[in-house]
Amino acid sequence: MIGFKDLEQKLKDNGYKTTKQRRAILQVLYENVQRFISAEDIYNKTKEKFNTTNFSTVYRNLEILERLGIIHKTNIEDGISVYELICHREHHHHIICKKCGKTEIIDFCPFENIEHILDDKGFEATEHKFEVYGYCSKCKSDV
Amino acid sequence: MIGFKDLEQKLKDNGYKTTKQRRAILQVLYENVQRFISAEDIYNKTKEKFNTTNFSTVYRNLEILERLGIIHKTNIEDGISVYELICHREHHHHIICKKCGKTEIIDFCPFENIEHILDDKGFEATEHKFEVYGYCSKCKSDV
DNA sequence: ATGGCTGCAAACGTTTTGCACTTTT
DNA sequence: AAAAGTGCAAAACGTTTGCAGCCAT
Numbered sequence: 001m002i003g004f005k006d007l008e009q010k011l012k013d014n015g016y017k018t019t020k021q022r023r024a025i026l027q028v029l030y031e032n033v034q035r036f037i038s039a040e041d042i043y044n045k046t047k048e049k050f051n052t053t054n055f056s057t058v059y060r061n062l063e064i065l066e067r068l069g070i071i072h073k074t075n076i077e078d079g080i081s082v083y084e085l086i087c088h089r090e091h092h093h094h095i096i097c098k099k100c101g102k103t104e105i106i107d108f109c110p111f112e113n114i115e116h117i118l119d120d121k122g123f124e125a126t127e128h129k130f131e132v133y134g135y136c137s138k139c140k141s142d143v
Numbered sequence: 144m145i146g147f148k149d150l151e152q153k154l155k156d157n158g159y160k161t162t163k164q165r166r167a168i169l170q171v172l173y174e175n176v177q178r179f180i181s182a183e184d185i186y187n188k189t190k191e192k193f194n195t196t197n198f199s200t201v202y203r204n205l206e207i208l209e210r211l212g213i214i215h216k217t218n219i220e221d222g223i224s225v226y227e228l229i230c231h232r233e234h235h236h237h238i239i240c241k242k243c244g245k246t247e248i249i250d251f252c253p254f255e256n257i258e259h260i261l262d263d264k265g266f267e268a269t270e271h272k273f274e275v276y277g278y279c280s281k282c283k284s285d286v
Numbered sequence: 287a288t289g290g291c292t293g294c295a296a297a298c299g300t301t302t303t304g305c306a307c308t309t310t311t
Numbered sequence: 312a313a314a315a316g317t318g319c320a321a322a323a324c325g326t327t328t329g330c331a332g333c334c335a336t
Contacts, residue, residue, distance in 0.1 A: 015290090054293050055325095056294080110251070114249055121280065123278070123283075125238075126276055127276045130253055134269040135269070136265075162317080200318075221326090223300070
């Protein structure tokens with residue numbers, strides 16, 4: 001597991017300054033480990049911590065964090081992107097609760113099962129996506 | 144494999160009228176079987192066939208076609224949706240070429256491998272996505 | 287004091303909508 | 312004749328950008 005200090009350090013190491021807004025965004029992400037949250041949610045929660053924060057600032061920082069490999073961006077539903085702190089170093093996939101947004105890591109990657117298929121086809125894979133959507137044990141009772 | 148007539152019939156059966164625009168959109172999708180294309184591409188190609196077609200008409204029809212299970216919608220890249228005719232009845236996954244948009248079916252579904260994991264967690268899965276992106280044999284040489 | 291960082295407002299690209307008109311049935 | 316479908320223009324949506332001023336270093 002990665003600590004909050006590590007995150008701030010990684011930013012510093014890469015020449016980024018420590019601003020109040022940036023720290024607040026990082027805190028929000030840190031408090032939502034294992035949960036995909038939207039830019040809007042991040043913006044709102046960041047505002048609670050430090051009320052002069054702007055959408056541009058949020059997006060600009062999310063872009064930096066993604067570039068540094070600190071967060072992971074995906075499109076769960078049409079059009080909207082969601083973000084999550086990367087707290088595990090290994091490649092992995094997710095189970096995602098459509099109600100509360102909670103994610104869990106699946107300890108299985110289907111890629112190795114199809115590598116030979118891709119080789120046969122002469123297909124050069126660059127990325128793959130495996131995600132399971134549904135309702136977690138907590139949420140499935142009250143759907 | 145599904146024929147073009149079957150598609151028109153399915154629309155009729157569900158109470159949708161056969162208009163020139165709708166037929167042109169359907170034709171474009173039919174000519175691009177096994178290829179994800181964007182709404183913009185569909186719009187342009189539809190215009191070639193029948194030049195009074197509008198973006199609203201394209202989007203409205205794509206929505207209907209998706210609801211009827213005739214096409215499949217995904218987000219390959221940020222923000223833009225791509226569409227593909229569903230021409231196989233069985234559940235399956237895709238290999239997608241990022242250059243030409245060509246898709247191929249992967250004869251493997253990872254879901255069964257993780258069912259027991261989900262059961263253990265008490266997670267109720269409703270959907271899953273497994274997609275492999277990269278470059279097909281034709282495109283990989285000229286990237 | 288320099289550079290990066292921010293807030294603001296305006297622009298962006300994709301998609302959706304309201305409404306008057308047209309077409310299919 | 313009725314219902315559904317269309318085109319148009321305008322709006323909505325999430326996201327990005329240019330710029331002037333601000334703040335961390």
